[in-house]
Amino acid sequence: MAKPQAAVQNKRTFPFKHFVGYLFSIVLTLLAVWVAFESELPAKVIMNVIYIFAFLQAALQLLMFMHITETSNGRIQTGTILFAVFIAITVAAGSVWVMSAGHS
Amino acid sequence: MKWDEFFVTGDPLIYGADVAIAVTVLAIVSVLTYFKRWGWLWREWLTTVDHKKIGIMYLISAILMLFRGGVDALIMRTQLAVPNAGFLNSQHYNEIFTTHGTIMIIFMAMPFLIGLMNVVVPLQIGARDVAYPYLNAVSFWTFFMGAMLFNISFVIGGSPSAGWTSYMPLASNELSPGPGQNYYLLGLQISGIGTLLTGINFIVTILKMRAPGMTLLRMPIFTWSTLVTSIIIVFAFPILTVALALMTFDRLFGSHFFTLSGEGLDMLWANLFWLWGHPEVYIVILPAFGIFSEIISTFSRKTLFGYKAMVYSMIIIAALSFLVWVHHFFTMGTGALVNSVFSITTMAIGIPTGVKIFNWLFTMYKGRIQFTTPMLWSLGFIVNFVIGGVTGVMLAMAAADYQYHNTYFLVAHFHYVLIAGTVFACFAGFHYWYPKMFGHKLNEKIGKWCFWLFMIGFNVCFMPMYFLGLAGMPRRIYTYDPESGWFSLNFVATIGAFLMGAAFILLVYNIYYSIRRQKPEVSGDPWDGRTLEWATDGAIPPHYNFAVIPKVTGLDAFWRLKKEKQRERIDDAILPIHMPSHSGKPFMMSVFFFISGFGLVFEWFWMGIVGAVGVLVIMILRSLECDKGYYVSVEEIKRDLSSIKQ
Numbered sequence: 001m002a003k004p005q006a007a008v009q010n011k012r013t014f015p016f017k018h019f020v021g022y023l024f025s026i027v028l029t030l031l032a033v034w035v036a037f038e039s040e041l042p043a044k045v046i047m048n049v050i051y052i053f054a055f056l057q058a059a060l061q062l063l064m065f066m067h068i069t070e071t072s073n074g075r076i077q078t079g080t081i082l083f084a085v086f087i088a089i090t091v092a093a094g095s096v097w098v099m100s101a102g103h104s
Numbered sequence: 105m106k107w108d109e110f111f112v113t114g115d116p117l118i119y120g121a122d123v124a125i126a127v128t129v130l131a132i133v134s135v136l137t138y139f140k141r142w143g144w145l146w147r148e149w150l151t152t153v154d155h156k157k158i159g160i161m162y163l164i165s166a167i168l169m170l171f172r173g174g175v176d177a178l179i180m181r182t183q184l185a186v187p188n189a190g191f192l193n194s195q196h197y198n199e200i201f202t203t204h205g206t207i208m209i210i211f212m213a214m215p216f217l218i219g220l221m222n223v224v225v226p227l228q229i230g231a232r233d234v235a236y237p238y239l240n241a242v243s244f245w246t247f248f249m250g251a252m253l254f255n256i257s258f259v260i261g262g263s264p265s266a267g268w269t270s271y272m273p274l275a276s277n278e279l280s281p282g283p284g285q286n287y288y289l290l291g292l293q294i295s296g297i298g299t300l301l302t303g304i305n306f307i308v309t310i311l312k313m314r315a316p317g318m319t320l321l322r323m324p325i326f327t328w329s330t331l332v333t334s335i336i337i338v339f340a341f342p343i344l345t346v347a348l349a350l351m352t353f354d355r356l357f358g359s360h361f362f363t364l365s366g367e368g369l370d371m372l373w374a375n376l377f378w379l380w381g382h383p384e385v386y387i388v389i390l391p392a393f394g395i396f397s398e399i400i401s402t403f404s405r406k407t408l409f410g411y412k413a414m415v416y417s418m419i420i421i422a423a424l425s426f427l428v429w430v431h432h433f434f435t436m437g438t439g440a441l442v443n444s445v446f447s448i449t450t451m452a453i454g455i456p457t458g459v460k461i462f463n464w465l466f467t468m469y470k471g472r473i474q475f476t477t478p479m480l481w482s483l484g485f486i487v488n489f490v491i492g493g494v495t496g497v498m499l500a501m502a503a504a505d506y507q508y509h510n511t512y513f514l515v516a517h518f519h520y521v522l523i524a525g526t527v528f529a530c531f532a533g534f535h536y537w538y539p540k541m542f543g544h545k546l547n548e549k550i551g552k553w554c555f556w557l558f559m560i561g562f563n564v565c566f567m568p569m570y571f572l573g574l575a576g577m578p579r580r581i582y583t584y585d586p587e588s589g590w591f592s593l594n595f596v597a598t599i600g601a602f603l604m605g606a607a608f609i610l611l612v613y614n615i616y617y618s619i620r621r622q623k624p625e626v627s628g629d630p631w632d633g634r635t636l637e638w639a640t641d642g643a644i645p646p647h648y649n650f651a652v653i654p655k656v657t658g659l660d661a662f663w664r665l666k667k668e669k670q671r672e673r674i675d676d677a678i679l680p681i682h683m684p685s686h687s688g689k690p691f692m693m694s695v696f697f698f699i700s701g702f703g704l705v706f707e708w709f710w711m712g713i714v715g716a717v718g719v720l721v722i723m724i725l726r727s728l729e730c731d732k733g734y735y736v737s738v739e740e741i742k743r744d745l746s747s748i749k750q
Binding site for chain 1: 369376439
């Protein structure tokens with residue numbers, strides 16, 4: 001178990017982590033917009049690229065903003081993440097399934 | 105835009121409402137000015153971060169909204185009492201069922217329950233406040249401003265009329281022009297911020313601020329239900345936020361997420377709405393289950409039967425609540441496989457709910473039951489909720505749902521679960537915890553009259569609707585022919601609705617009567633309770649809740665303390681208490697949210713921007729603020745304690 005980083009946090013330094021995370025989030029979003037509107041790729045490829053960007057950004061935000069590595073109780077953290085993944089997949093994949101089934 | 109387009113004109117009902125609003129505002133302003141209470145209002149209420157006061161403000165708002173939603177209901181029932189009635193035209197009827205549904209769910213049921221959570225949960229876990237008191241004030245004020253924004257729609261600009269579900273394309277610019285639908289979008293968006301923050305706040309509060317010795321499986325069941333509800337809120341509300349934002353873009357900025365043109369997917373709105381909407385159903389029913397569990401256990405003088413089964417069934421319900429949303433639109437015509445899957449998940453959710461019903465029955469088994477008003481509401485719940493639940497399983501069968509869909513059978517079903525579940529719980533919890541908030545009980549005799557009147561009225565109103573539904577009466581129609589044969593049952597339903605209205609008046613009268621006549625409670629334990637909220641010194645807890653945080657040795661912590669006679673306080677154990685300072689920023693920020701929302705409703709973008717800038721400025725001010733709270737001194741605590749003992 002990683003030690004709590006309270007000591008590090010109390011020091012008033014420039015929040016590089018947040019800054020870099022923010023920058024990368026914007027870049028990833030703009031890239032997704034560019035791929036969707038400007039690139040000449042086929043629709044399926046575009047969808048997959050956007051999926052990948054979305055998951056990258058989710059991971060990035062968890063790492064940079066959401067303190068995922070700072071915990072004293074790994075079990076709760078794991079449980080929460082698993083439940084969140086479950087809900088995310090239900091919402092995203094479930095919607096695609098419901099909206100496309102019966103229309104093919 | 106001209107002034108006669110800005111204000112709604114031409115309808116005598118609306119003019120009446122205009123006058124009523126003007127008179128009420130004038131009355132409030134003059135009373136506050138006459139008694140010089142503006143400063144008191146600001147210091148004690150508008151800037152408070154105390155969870156009990158915020159809870160009380162939630163409850164007052166919820167009762168006001170219950171009145172508004174109830175009047176909407178009575179107007180609808182009046183229109184439907186006889187065939188071909190001309191009381192309302194179709195547009196007005198549409199507006200009223202839309203505001204009735206939206207207000208009752210978003211601005212009545214949820215705030216009522218969140219209000220009770222606010223008052224009770226920190227006390228139940230032996231905490232001095234919630235984890236983020238400032239955020240709690242932001243929650244309340246954004247909810248309140250969102251609710252007010254939605255409510256002014258019927259006199260300024262016109263109400264939304266596309267149903268509380270706001271299905272596209274009906275809710276689009278083409279079919280619902282004007283600001284009405286925008287009110288729905290912005291009102292829900294702003295109050296949704298508050299709900300989401302409440303969810304986060306209570307998760308952290310319950311996980312991090314429990315009294316020493318209170319393990320997760322020693323928490324009172326209402327606290328458990330709040331925790332599970334908060335988790336559902338945190339996962340479900342972002343879906344609503346996104347869906348509302350997308351529709352706002354469609355309406356204000358011409359995007360095509362849900363429109364018929366430009367390859368929009370209209371049914372995607374229904375899909376997203378119910379992805380939030382079904383968990384929302386459990387957001388308003390799980391705390392209700394928690395309230396009933398507390399009350400049934402207290403008044404059966406027994407510990408809750410199957411505590412662990414209760415906890416696990418709630419967790420299972422929470423997970424399943426995200427897997428059933430398609431049952432709201434089986435008739436969309438997606439494949440048989442999809443409908444079958446969601447049929448099965450829907451029926452599965454009946455299992456943990458059934459477990460809970462039996463646990464309540466076994467809690468009462470061989471208990472010494474006291475028929476107090478809260479207990480009557482709880483018993484009424486069990487019977488009526490089962491009727492709603494069983495008809496719910498009937499609706500869950502996709503093939504049969506093609507018959508029931510969009511009929512009064514459905515209307516009867518969801519009123520049986522929402523009123524007999526949530527509203528009964530609100531009233532039960534309100535009576536039960538009322539002495540904790542105001543220091544005296546509500547009058548039992550009036551309370552029982554209120555219960556019987558409401559319960560009978562409820563059944564007279566909604567039982568006929570099952571049969572109207574089976575006779576083919578569709579929901580959301582503003583009138584019907586005499587040949588339809590629906591007249592007599594509709595007339596009976598209207599009588600029931602007015603009985604419920606009378607019961608509401610009794611409830612309000614009971615509050616008035618009890619303030620004047622009920623004797624004040626001397627102890628903090630008027631019902632011989634079992635959980636820590638009854639362990640406070642004095643009938644109304646001081647703002648820091650507990651002079652000394654109690655130690656928890658097991659389930660029903662306060663009951664155990666009473667049995668072990670460990671209530672003598674050691675004065676040396678009193679230490680200075682750290683409390684958060686008051687702040688006016690949450691209120692001011694929410695006013696800016698209101699301004700921004702109002703601007704966007706009318707597409708006055710300058711005003712929207714002004715409001716948004718105001719919100720940002722207050723956020724920045726808050727970020728730069730250095731506020732470490734303050735300490736309540738030992739002398740003050742001892743002074744409070746001795747004043748209670750006298």
